[in-house]
Amino acid sequence: MAGERMPIMKRTRPQPTASEKAQRWLLWTATAIITAIAFEALAVTTAMPTVTRDLDGEHLFALANGITLAAQLITTALAGQWVDAKGVKPALFIGLSAFAVGLVICTAAPTIEIFTIGRLVQGLGGGLCVVPLYVLVGRLVPAAQQPKFFAFFAAAWVVPSLVGPAISGFLVQQIHWRWVFAIVPTILVFMLPAIGRVLAILPPMEFTGNLSRIPRTALLAFGTGGAAIILQVLSGTTADDFTVFTYVAIGVSMVAALAFVRPLLPPGTISLRRGLPSTIAFRGIINGTFIGIEIYLPLMLQRIHGWDPFQAGLTLTFGSITWALGSFVQARVVDPDKRKHIATWGAFIMLVGCVMTIPVAWSSVSPILLIIAWSIAGLGIGMAFPAMATHALSLTPIEKQGGTSSALQLSDTLGASLAIAVAGIVFALIAGQGTLSFFVLLVVMSGLAAFALAVSFRVEPKVTVVGLPNSVDSR
Template sequence: MTAPKTIDAPYQPPRIFGPEYRTASLGILLVVTLIAFEGMSIGAIMPAASTELNALNLYGMSFSAFLIAGLFANVAAGLWSDRRGHPVPFLVGVGLFVVGMFLAGAAPSKEVFIVARAVQGLGGGFAVVAIYVMIARVYAPAARPKIFAGLSAAWVLPALVGPGIGGIVAETVGWRWVFYGIIPLVIPALVMLLPALRGGEGQDREEAPARATGPRSRPLPMILAALGTAVGAGVLLYGADQLHSEPVRGGVLSAVGVLALAVGLPRLLPRGALRFGRGLPTTVMMRGVLSAAFFGVNSFIPLVLQKEFGFTLTEAGIALTVGAIGWSSGSYLQARREWDRPKLVRFGAAAVTGGILLTALTMIPGLTGWIMAPAWILAGLGMGVGMSSVSLTTMRQSPDAEQGANSAALQVVDTLGSSLTIGFGGVLINLIGHDDIGAGFLSIVVMTAAIGTLGVVVAGRMREAA
């Protein structure tokens, strides 16, 4: 008599809100939500803050301070995590973030406010990189797609409600309470993360990761490279902003910024990243490619809709934020099964590029500006599947001792990619779109679509060489 055949149960990946990971997942998502909410609401309160502090140019300076400090913290946190583990960098990052919130809320002058934004950038940079390392060391590989989908959702909700809530708080009790109100919410997040920080929850490793070695494990050269890259990015952005009013000065500053980036950036990335070497180098660079293409257009959609189509701020915001629907849908879909990740990233880059090209249809006479909405849902879908897949592939390709350095590299190219295309997009608007916003926007579409097309072409190089 033969034994009855058994039917294999369908594969069920670990649940990130199951008993094994519940408190770690809730703590991580709450911290990321708080960081994202601060970032999304800052634009809504900046007019009130700049008026009270008597600094009309406060937005640009505070953004640059946050950018430079964040880039520096990304690298420092990666070094620290690889050498000593993720708990202390994470706690330092959260602590700095809270201090920055308090300083911003209490700022009596623009100088203190800019310092507060720099402290927030340090805190956010430390915390986010440490969270990536925490995911690599606490979560089983099968659970990581779902926690990355959760991270995407933690950014989507603040994108939808952050500006509105920030504006309401600023108009009712004052802009300072946008910062003060975040501080108490950090406490429950830390309590939930204590088991993961101690290495208990979800931890299936019996021994600590090997100590980092190699050129990206040397603190002094890496810190100097991070400082040069951060300052170079800030100088380049400032110089680019000056090109339309003071071309010579702006050109000199831009050249200095590019030189600093050329010296510092290669030392922060895996060897061969800037030439899209096979495997990890291209995987890391794809994060910057996707961010550069998407955010380079994203920042100018409201401007075009208001100037060219007469949309109200609310209507322009709706057309823009529907991209969050596509992003969250893409993040959900990539977590549903095992995928060929390079192919999925190629699809993501193609979807982002397609969405960008669709936005150009709004410039055809007689067509409505609401074309932006479905176009940006498509682009958001590409970001949802692409960004999570890049993060997962980076973890798979990273030795334990290099998880911090590679997580930092992801954040560096993400920040640089989006910041530089936004900066150059502003230059194009000023130079080409000064009298015709539509023409300036089309030039941005051409620039970012070219970047997205590059991503489609090189995504296959994410695979390791045979």
């Protein structure tokens, strides 16, 4: 268009493409890794009320849940630069090993403090696991096939959602909660050699990044993760112990977390600049909203409605199934004009589901409504979440996809970590009030879902050059 400044294009290196056979092996291997991680996440959520009660650590419920995500912030921030410089293998194998070690510590933990340390180690490993998978997809899989991969990644939560809560509930009630944490490390022992063989058949990739910025990144990552951990520690404060100092510490920690993470994300992410920055921010907000509500659903069903751990865990099953369903729906949308609206539709559907959970805080309302509500919320985030991964990679030059993959995971983890901390603080302020505690918590989280809907309108760049998806003006 005459008179309009067009963005300057940068040439990118041609990317190798894996053979169809190698792509199939990559798809199944990556899906297996995410399935193992998903099983642990869903099983732990179901078991956590029993764990904290058994270890006399209910005051650390939010911290024991959230410290894993806070730790992931640290290694996720480092993973992008590490992968861009050294390739995917070191980060992936060290990440999986640390993830398993953390779970072993949780299995043997004699106290809630040792258990929390295990969750910390688990998070440090988990932060290194997913970024390499995103980079492999971004580099080796044609753009037209990438939505299929991300749909399978979402579907990797289906089987764990079907069997994870059930297995966890059975183990907690019939044997012991410690077995919930012992399953995945055992599986990973057998998976690691197979993963190595699959990586060996992939085409060689050139990684031209350097580690010169790692010290600065590490400082920022530790600052972000440390601030998030402090927030979660504060969420363990009892209502009677909240003072002016507590509120000041909460505010300072929240500001510090955002200030430290800002240089680790694309410029404009915190201020919600259009395009890639808002795409990154949107993923974090919807992920935080969903997880911030989800971890309290089993607790609410057990305390308010008298459900046992097995029954309460089934709620997570329905949400995960519809998440996968929504992911496959978005993968089938190939028209670029229609894909532009996936984020908004997904955010709106998720908001409806979140709002519908609020009445279940009353014991007189049937918990069946919660199952319906969480199924709707799962469908919404299932549509929006994986679609934003494809969208973000399409806006990124190939040599910088490690950084974008890291930013996606960092935003996901930061959003979840801060949302869990906020939910824990809200819950702690009115703990012991039964229905009122859960009612206020769900209202606050639904407000965050409404904010996500507003951000969804900013994920599309202001200017896009037809045929050149990596050329954007995201002012």
